[in-house]
Amino acid sequence: MALRARPLAPRPSATPSSTTRSTPVNARGRTREARGGILARRLGSGATRDGERMPPLVGARGRVRARLGVNETFVDLGVVADGVEEEREANVRATAGEGEMLSFVVFGASGDLAKKKIYPALFALYYEGRLPKNFMIYGYARSKMTTEAFKDKIAESLTCRLDWSKQGGSDCAQKSEEFFDRCVYVAGQYDVAADFKALDAQMCEDEKHVSAVKRVFYLSIPPSIFVPVAQNAARECQCKKGDTRVIVEKPFGRDLTSSRELTAALASELSEEQTYRIDHYLGKELIENLTVMRFSNIMFQPLWNRNYIRNVQINFSEDFGTEGRGGYFDHYGIIRDIMQNHLLQILALFAMEEPASLNAEDIRDEKVKVIRCMRPIEMDNVALGQYKGRLTDGRKYPAYLDDETVPKGSLCPTFAAMALFIDNARWDGVPFLLKAGKALHKRQAEIRVQFRHAPGNLYGERQGRVEHVTNELVIRIQPDEAIYLRINNKVPGLGQRLDQTVLDLQYKSAYGQVQLPDAYERLILDVINGDKRLFIRNDELEAAWKLFTPLLDKIEQQKIAPELYPYGSRGPIGAHYLASRFNVRWGDTD
Structure with missing residues (x-):
């Protein structure tokens, strides 16, 4: 039930590109090392997740490093600058081999949900060895920005719960470099089929070295554009070498009528098996x-x-x-x-x-x-x-x-x-x-589960109000996860005074300072694995x-x-x- 401070699956080994590249500098004069300084200022004091303090992305020399490997050219409508395309292809080739590839697309990548939840969850899964060996992550949104600027934006939200370097694994900074090398940003419209065709062409190019592919589309967008995005993705970007799965964020409509309309629109392009309606609370x-x-x-x-x-x-x-x-x-x-x-x-x-x-x-x-x-x-x-x-x-x-x-x-x-x-x-x-x-x-x-009071309770008069007699089971979901049971117990001493005592399971006490996975980590991993237990x-x-x-x-x-x-x-x-x-x-x- 609790996470241990060890990998639960084999972690992919670092596979640097076989091509030696010079340090890129963008139009603002920002090198990879400069980005490291920016990240250090953002994360040096430790970020938080759901109120918990998290270790920052700190490198071996006491500052954050993040290898970006892209030129100052934004990816627009699937048109990629030569340097970016060559580097991405080198990255894919470096890890190409047996097994399938994951192409993960985040629609609405410039929004808060993507920045604060989706990308941190993807990085955490990668850091803990939960993603396939071969993967690429495509951020898609209408905002015009460079891939490098996009990485700047999401970098401040990435954290490492566990430090594998203490157990002989890769350190956080190294994994962040590898993760950033697999991220690209694509600017495009949500209602223009040609933009989705360009995205598909870009993914096909990256996927050409593998025989099996799994594509996941995350609709991190306003509900008003669920349908056009899902339709365009289904029509223009369906996986030709494997499965296509679409994650739909709530709200799923506003009432019964609008929910039925949304369901029908999605069903016209996607099967129920392909559709993952996510409720992060699950x-x-x-x-x-x-x-x-x-x-x-x-x-x-x-x-x-x-x-x-x-x-x-x-x-x-x-x-x-x-x-x-x-x-x-x-x-x-x-x-x-x-x-x-x-x-x-x-x-x-x-x-x-x-x-x-x-x-x-x-x-x-x-x-x-x-x-x-x-x-x-x-x-x-x-x-x-x-x-x-x-x-x-x-x-x-x-x-x-x-x-x-x-x-x-x-x-x-x-x-x-x-x-x-x-x-x-x-x-x-x-x-x-x-x-x-x-x-x-x-x-x-x-x-809170409140049980009935004991019939004919011999001690009822000694306990007073009915809520003082009732046993209660409490399951605290957040914060400070815990399960505890209130029972009636005699207070130590010569008298017969009764009081309520708590039998509790405090997760932090029982499992040490284990960092529980974020809900989005669990759910995204379930989508990748095709497990629909926690989806609607x-x-x-x-x-x-x-x-x-x-x-x-x-x-x-x-x-x-x-x-x-x-x-x-x-x-x-x-x-x-x-x-x-x-x-x-x-x-x-x-």
Whole structure:
């Protein structure tokens, strides 16, 4: 379950080009060594990932090195400068051999997601020996920039979790040089077929030395251009020597109708087998561990039902607001952005029946079944909120409506809590309470399972309130991953005073300072390996939108105003009234 400080697969050996090249200098006079200085300033103090401090890309002489090997000519519409083309071909030839090649294309490569998540994940996979020996990564976007400028942009986000050099492997700087040699930037339009043909020609040239190829296209782009990009990629860039796979980022539509339209448009060019709908939350370590905990520990199996579980809470909170992204967020809101995908996926994995096997289709079959058993969501079982400004210690925290990108007078909820019910034999009558919000008092995501109190409890009078009697299992997804169980225990001494004690598995304590892989690393690796367990199937998406669309339509058609709550608070009071209707107290308010 935990990563060890050793390679889990053979690492590709360094294979420098057989051609000696002079140090290139771009139009700004920036050499490879100069770039090393820039990277050192950016990363010398250590970068962070999800709040964790990460080792920077530091070379053996105490500064960052990054071999770029490109001339100052941007790659436009697949036209490559001679020097760049020769170097890239030399790199491909140097590692060509038996086995297939991976051609990975990031559409929207100039965006934040590519910079902060996709490229760091690809580098981490390469550094840990998880990518094929033969690979190339193509960044594609409309922005006009050189390949070198693009590498400058992404370099500041690359980090090394583990230092293999201490175990006889390649150091981080050496691996970064090799990785950058396999990256190229292509400028082109998303709706021009000729640009995609040029991209295809460039990839075919790089792939000519191998007999089998796997092409992966990552659509890191706004949903408004999913269809033209997917269509052009499918029509002009389909792999002729192997498989083509397309990763689609959420949101997968805005409601049932738009989701069906998107699904139909993609299905006209791509098979379901080729389509990978990614929800990065499913790549979290504790989410993948959820099924392991459920189905490999016999102690939980007889308890995982309505007879022993009183309620289940799935909580997601962020301690920041929209931060200038209000225009995008306002079009979707917290229910579409978090609940309909992240939290519903967690709920499905938690509540599904045991699958026939760990095969992707068997797991996804059970997820679809349990979503279809969910009762229509009633407005009476929903609480909405929107954060307002707050002045604390002389610092002003802005309201949602203070965001200049948010429409004036918007009723978009930034907080939602709701009760869901699953009408099947296992969960009949058990409330599943979901809660998600922005600008709350802390950043956290967790699952809380509150068990029923012991019938005829001899010690009930000594414990007071019902929540003090209830056992509780907590699965903390982020930050500081942990699993812990609250049990009732006698306080040491002569009396009979009882208290709750925590039996806990703190990942940092149990597995040392292991650096857990980022969710994108896990999911991208699964795409490369063709493992679809953690990706969303079209019928699963359909079932999810059937559940949420009637509620969303009612909220928007009736213009239901959200309750205001202060920035940095625990959310609107309405959420507590909602929980109290089911005799439940939110566990994350401790």
